[in-house]
Amino acid sequence: VEIWNLVFTQFDRQSDGTLKDLPQRNIDTGMGLERTAAVLQGVSSNFEIDVFKTMREELRKLLGPQNAFETTHENAVMDHIRAIAFSIADGALPSNEGRGYVVRKLIRLAGDHLRKAGSSAGAGLHRLVPAVAETMGAAYPEIRDSQKNIQTLVEREERSYLEVLRTQTPRLRNELAGAGSNAGDAAAEIAFKYYDTFGLPYETIEGIAGTLGILLDRRRFDTLLDRQKQRSREKSKIAGEIFSKDHAALWVEGLPESEFLGYDCAEAEGTLLRILKNQKPAEVLKAGEEAVLIFDRTPFYAEAGGQVGDTGELSSRGFKAAVLDTQWMEKCIAHRVSAAEGEIRAGQRVRLCVNAARRDLIMKNHTATHLLHSALRKVLGEHVKQSGSLVAPDRLRFDFTHFKALDSETLARVEELVNEQIRKDLPLNKNVMSKEEAIREGAIAFFGEKYADAVRVVTIGEFSKELCGGTHLRSAGEIGLFKILSESSIQAGVRRIEAATGPRAAAMVEDFQKEWKKMARFFRADEETLPQELGRLEAKVSGLKNRLFGSLNRKVGRAMEQSFKKSSEVAGIKVVVGKMDRADVELLKGATDHLKSLHSPFAALLSSESDDKISFVVAASDELVRRGFHSGKIVKDIAALVQGNGGGRPDFAVGGGKMLAKKKEAIALGETEIRRNLESIGKSGRLSP
Numbered sequence: 001v002e003i004w005n006l007v008f009t010q011f012d013r014q015s016d017g018t019l020k021d022l023p024q025r026n027i028d029t030g031m032g033l034e035r036t037a038a039v040l041q042g043v044s045s046n047f048e049i050d051v052f053k054t055m056r057e058e059l060r061k062l063l064g065p066q067n068a069f070e071t072t073h074e075n076a077v078m079d080h081i082r083a084i085a086f087s088i089a090d091g092a093l094p095s096n097e098g099r100g101y102v103v104r105k106l107i108r109l110a111g112d113h114l115r116k117a118g119s120s121a122g123a124g125l126h127r128l129v130p131a132v133a134e135t136m137g138a139a140y141p142e143i144r145d146s147q148k149n150i151q152t153l154v155e156r157e158e159r160s161y162l163e164v165l166r167t168q169t170p171r172l173r174n175e176l177a178g179a180g181s182n183a184g185d186a187a188a189e190i191a192f193k194y195y196d197t198f199g200l201p202y203e204t205i206e207g208i209a210g211t212l213g214i215l216l217d218r219r220r221f222d223t224l225l226d227r228q229k230q231r232s233r234e235k236s237k238i239a240g241e242i243f244s245k246d247h248a249a250l251w252v253e254g255l256p257e258s259e260f261l262g263y264d265c266a267e268a269e270g271t272l273l274r275i276l277k278n279q280k281p282a283e284v285l286k287a288g289e290e291a292v293l294i295f296d297r298t299p300f301y302a303e304a305g306g307q308v309g310d311t312g313e314l315s316s317r318g319f320k321a322a323v324l325d326t327q328w329m330e331k332c333i334a335h336r337v338s339a340a341e342g343e344i345r346a347g348q349r350v351r352l353c354v355n356a357a358r359r360d361l362i363m364k365n366h367t368a369t370h371l372l373h374s375a376l377r378k379v380l381g382e383h384v385k386q387s388g389s390l391v392a393p394d395r396l397r398f399d400f401t402h403f404k405a406l407d408s409e410t411l412a413r414v415e416e417l418v419n420e421q422i423r424k425d426l427p428l429n430k431n432v433m434s435k436e437e438a439i440r441e442g443a444i445a446f447f448g449e450k451y452a453d454a455v456r457v458v459t460i461g462e463f464s465k466e467l468c469g470g471t472h473l474r475s476a477g478e479i480g481l482f483k484i485l486s487e488s489s490i491q492a493g494v495r496r497i498e499a500a501t502g503p504r505a506a507a508m509v510e511d512f513q514k515e516w517k518k519m520a521r522f523f524r525a526d527e528e529t530l531p532q533e534l535g536r537l538e539a540k541v542s543g544l545k546n547r548l549f550g551s552l553n554r555k556v557g558r559a560m561e562q563s564f565k566k567s568s569e570v571a572g573i574k575v576v577v578g579k580m581d582r583a584d585v586e587l588l589k590g591a592t593d594h595l596k597s598l599h600s601p602f603a604a605l606l607s608s609e610s611d612d613k614i615s616f617v618v619a620a621s622d623e624l625v626r627r628g629f630h631s632g633k634i635v636k637d638i639a640a641l642v643q644g645n646g647g648g649r650p651d652f653a654v655g656g657g658k659m660l661a662k663k664k665e666a667i668a669l670g671e672t673e674i675r676r677n678l679e680s681i682g683k684s685g686r687l688s689p
């Protein structure tokens, strides 16, 4: 067992092979924490140390005693699930970009290893999360705090990947087999397509190719990947324009750091240092032209931390300009302006006036964002982390990690908690302190963010304490009123709340009242009794609907008996395929119930078309289900063809889609699948899995 391996780093090998002395020589022992633990605990590998003990026990419970211990795969699973748990706790959620993509890939790879280790449980990886939390939770409480969230996310990700595998593996296998074992380039292109479109990890594709005797060309695959990256880089280059970060360093070269005065005032005088016109330094800015201006000092807030940039006006001896936006350019505050009168040159003194009314609305929303953040942590739990935010004059938007939707009662509690702090008129304090001090005082900060050594901490009474560089009110009462507009999901594990404050929130309440009055008049009810009136109407409508449904259902029953008699058979089982235009899903379900009441074996595919979509149901009698028939799987395949979705139980499933051009093909596919399934059941008595 290797426990210590000394590497003396002394030279830097040049490309021509000569050795250059390093400015500092090092000795690397390779003695990491885990290896040290292995030595101290007298075990022969890093994976046998105590940290992995609970995880391995859980893992072996999951695998069951029948699996000879595939330790290589087990180790990979443990290593990955630990990394996954830490990444998610740190706010890196499975996605298709950046670090989220790394997490997604880790989950997929770990799932593959789990299956190779012998797991037949389908999605089982998430069941190991509690073991990770138990082992690491004492030193890293954030893992324990977010345990449920992590587990839900891993499970969801596992399930969606299993679905991708189920649907895509046969297709991938077909395509690869079609390309043949000698078609190196073609196979690599197929591999890239499945990697790029469906997110299958390279290693998984390689494994599938291996079972067909095909060796993938990794170099060709990497070339395709590079080309793809190049394309997306070029695309983003076109998007970045006036405040392009690429050239910012060049444009502000030689300029001092801008002094920001806007925490204390909305108006100030500054000296114009640089004019950038059409992305080039210029001597003069004249009426009718647009440019980017940089001053030595300014009260204009440049967009940062979600708070949008200020707008306002500039003036100086006959010169007048509107500031349209303010952004950071490296360490300088850059004002995008449109000149209205006169002209101006670098070196001139200029009066800078922020649009104070707009700034006030922004500050209301920013202070409210901090209150909302704290309220969410108090109501939902400490696992809530800000993952994005927008603070604009008309609204605020707050994205945070949480695993399920907030019901209306929870939202009302959050809203009320914020309004309570507003009514208390809590005072705000803004202090600059060291980062360590801020964290010691319990200010909310984020792992992913880089903070300077000195940070600004914004405190609202005892209620909220956050690291923030934004502009804020003097006291919470100035917000006036806080109103949540919406709550939604933006990706798995991330929720979004949009809200309004001050005059906008008040106007909303007023509008709502007006609408309510209008509705009351429309339904000829009092404002107070409108809910009861709506309840009464609803009951009436559903009574009418039932009567209508009853009569339609009887008609459908007769029609079903007819088509049952006329239907063809496969292996002694009736296959009923029918079309019932403008029927809703309820009626389609009623039709399959009629078929079931005939008490003989059948499988049915019924479809209905309306103006903009096609709906369908697949159903089967109970004995078919016992022999392995699954309606849900067939519905999924049909739905994929019409670009819709669907699913359900083995005996009954519903689906639909909007791509009407493919409806014939989809129905034909469904019928073929049903017949194929029945033939297979007919031959062996059971559907082979």
Ligand SMILES: [Zn+2]
Pocket (backbone or CB within 6 Å): 305, 366, 370, 466, 467, 468, 469, 470
């Ligand atoms: Zn802030």
